[in-house]
Amino acid sequence: QEQQGAALRAMRGRVDGLLVLSPYAESPGFLTDNLPQALPTVLINTYLPGQDHPVLSIDDHAGAMAMTRHLLDVGHRRIAFISGPDLNFDARERLRGFRDALAAFGGGAEGIELPGDFDEASGHRAGQELLAAGTLPDAVFAANDMMALGCLYAFAQAGVHVPSDVALAGFDDIPLARFVHPSLTTMQVSIAELGDRAMSRLLQLMDGTSTDGTGDKQTLVPRLIVRDSTTPPSGH
Template sequence: MSAKRAVSLKDVADAAGVSVTTVSRLLNGSLQLPPETKQRIDNAIRDLRYQPNPHARRLSRGRSETIGLVVPDIANPFFATLVAAVEEEADKRGLALSLHATLNRSGREISYVTALARNHVDGLIFVTNHPDDGELAALINQAGKVVIVDEDVPNAMVPKLFSDNEQGGYLAGRHLADHGHRRVAYIGGPQEMISTRRRSQGLERALEERGEPVRVIRYEGSFTVEFGRQAARRFLDEGMPATAIFASSDEIAIGLIEVLLAQGVSIPDEVSVIGFDDVGPLHLFAPPLTAIRQPIRALGERAVALLLETNWQETESLSSEELLPVEIVVRNSVAPPSKS
């Protein structure tokens, strides 16, 4: 026995007494019909149990109804939270999400941006975590609908969405200054990254507002647990040259604290510590870690809105930068400098 033939668009059109084009345009939302005509088509769809082919519908509309999200690492809690927020917002808007993890490699980033240019997705939310030599920016400018989130790709003329990194550094610096700290170690990512520079600038501005001599020691590397460990060992080898440390990511803070506690350094009695991101369970640390909290879920939701609502024909909107506010979550890892 042969398999039953699937009901086609022509079957629906014949049953409703209209053309195939009329049914197709009604289903893709490009045609308004008199109520009685629409009812006949609806009845035919119901009676015949017609199931529209979503792939064919997407082709007829000239779009995929899928957006892309490129992140460096889905194992990192920061990026995992961002992915979840983008996924939920896309789903609310009836869109599918195509997720790509680059392992923070430029070659993989370039291949995913190239896929956008080939119309595999309707737009791309792009997150990098390393400096660009210019090749990626040029490709993004050619690709079209891209929104850059979290870290900058300099010279890419597309909408950009960041947390207010400078304000985050300022809040950390003010909190340390309020406790009497004048010598602070700043442990950040690569100097070329916008987050590294702006958080450092905010930290210095807050400390200098007190009008007293300030010393900021910088250790710059990567936003990883391992770099946090390396920075902590260097800090100890140099004789703990600061009374407080500002670690500019959860991952750095985890590696830092691991080494300090293993070496018997008491937090905050011997050195105070502030983190950045506050996406991990920092309240479970001993002591609970004070941190600057990024609005990660809001970043994901707003990124989807920017991608869908930007007028991509309007040149002015293609070089915009939007900042979302951060906040300080005060716990128990900061105290006045030790007298000793």
């Protein structure tokens, strides 16, 4: 965090605008203490109450709701969710979307939450924890693809087959997601489009051509990509 703060402070007088994508941007005082004043700035994938910088973000909440609804729609009822880091904005929004989708579905659906850290190792640990519980859920929804792949490996080591024994889904649509076996159902996030919009917004701020307020918010909704790792449970 201190290194990123120092990098922001070093921008004073050296650049005409900033795009800020930082896991620490929501920490109290991080931007106000380190961001050069009056410098055109666009924030990416963060939320700061009371700030007046434009914010462009992925709608992680809507994406997680869409994936959870997909798993429910094909008949899965006990769904485990592998979460990301507690302080990460994406992780919190994806967990919130999972919970909200289950709540909206009502009775008959059960959510199981396991900790994760957005890396393969934590997904592998979560998979082992589910295996040790003795009864697998119908489906596992990992908050990103890296954890889903770690979980897939844990299942493979134990002789558990995806999707016939348990369905598995991720989030992000990393390139590897389509090449593993089975190919991974996931939410496609267009980082390139997000970056393009953020740069366009920053250029508007810098040249004064913006017609709306500085504190506007824009979101991109991820797209559900259904592949082989999620299928209806037996008998459906």
